[in-house]
Amino acid sequence: MTKNDIRAILYYQNEVFLNKDAIYEKIKGIMVSEFKLDADSISLEKHLSNDLQLDSLDIVDLMLGLSDYIGTKIDPTLFKDACTVQDLVDSVTPLWKADL
Numbered sequence: 001m002t003k004n005d006i007r008a009i010l011y012y013q014n015e016v017f018l019n020k021d022a023i024y025e026k027i028k029g030i031m032v033s034e035f036k037l038d039a040d041s042i043s044l045e046k047h048l049s050n051d052l053q054l055d056s057l058d059i060v061d062l063m064l065g066l067s068d069y070i071g072t073k074i075d076p077t078l079f080k081d082a083c084t085v086q087d088l089v090d091s092v093t094p095l096w097k098a099d100l
Helices: 020-035 056-070 085-095
Strands: 009-012 015-018
Touching (some): 020 056, 020 085, 056 085
């Protein structure tokens, strides 16, 4: 899936952002492909370590996958306080401004 395949556009205050649903789907896709998690076990409210059994190195791998996808580095401190999948989506959303 390419960046253009998931460009669900949300216009907010004259800025263009990728839709949070598209960001969630990308994060979920990385979790399935990189960590061999069952897609049905991943949801926004799932705790990264308690429910999905992800450790800090997994989170770094996820961050690198997202960085490659959006074409920019992600500051690791953005994920420092992330406990759930929703936290990841909320942290990454502002970084994924569409460059139209």
